[in-house]
Amino acid sequence: MDNTDKNRTYALGFDVYGTLVDPLALAEPLAALVGEHAIPFAALWRTKQLEFSFRRGLMRRYVDFDVCTRQALLYTQQALRCALPESDQARLLNAYLRLPVFSEVVASLAALKQQGHRLMAFSNGVEASIRALLANAGVLPHLEDVVSVDDLRTFKPDPAVYAYLAQRTGRAAGDTWLISSNAWDVIGAKAAGLRAVWVKRQPDFVFDPWxxxxxxxxSQLDELPTRFAARLRAN
Structure with a gap:
């Protein structure tokens, strides 16, 4: 791709959990295990998973995201008093590798790839786990690469990981975009000099007033091809 072509395209780093796949869909397998606690269980598990990664990044006591996920599962069981046998815990952790993709994702990625943009997954998750998850979801063939913060042994929103994304894309920070449903992730990318798209999947979601x-x-990824085409024409 020559410089002229680069000026007509972007490098796009897609957050995975909540943006490409739905972690709260774990409520479905949880329903058979914890009944009416399934939805709050899935939500608290996700909240503590993120909290644990944030805290470890700040403390510089790194463990990978798979460990954070497992420890968050243990916390959630205790907090909701829903003790699960190890066999059920193993099945739930395996379900994290088979989360469902949001309905518009595959077609949206295909359209963006057709426009010539560089598409990468960019995640707190371990690369091998993310590749397995995205392969199971049918998303991996549409992506050029998987960029994991595990390479740096820290977590988003550390500025270093956003600089690493731009480095891996081979583009300037201003031509590298984060696409994420997580407001904190968008803020982290913007603070590090990248551009960012917030995928506001629910109308009542609130962006942090920072x-x-x-x-x-x-509201969905299928809006992106048109939005990016319009931005590039305006430039």
């Missing part, structure tokens, strides 16, 4: 705003807001 005086940092996303460059683009969409």
């Amino acid at each position: 005086d940092i705003e996303p460059d683009v807001i969409v």
Whole structure:
């Protein structure tokens, strides 16, 4: 790709959990195990998974995201008083590798790839786990690469991981975009000099009032091909 072509395309780093696949869909397998606690269980598990990664990044006591996920599962069982045998815990952790993709994702990635953009997954997750998850979801063939923070042994929103994404894409930070449903992730990318899309999957979601705003807001990924085409024409 020559410089002229680069000026007509972007490097796009897609957050995985909550953006490409739905971690709260774990409520379905949880229903058979914890009944009416399934939805709060899935939500708390996800919340503690992120919290544990944030805390470990700040403390510089790194363990990988798979460990954070397992420890968050243990916490959630204790907090909700829903003790599960090890066999059920193993099945739930395996379910994390088979999360369902949001309905518009595959077609949206195909359209963006057709436009010539460089598409990568960019995740707190361990690369091998993310590759397995995205392969099971049918997403991996549409992506050029998987960029994991595990390479740096820290977590988003550390500025170093966003600089690493730009480095891996081979583009300037201003031509590298994060696409994420997580407001904290968007803010982290913007603070590090990248551009960012917030995927506001629910109309009642609120963006953190930090005086940092996303460059683009969409409700689903299928809005992106048109939005990016319009931005490039305007440039």
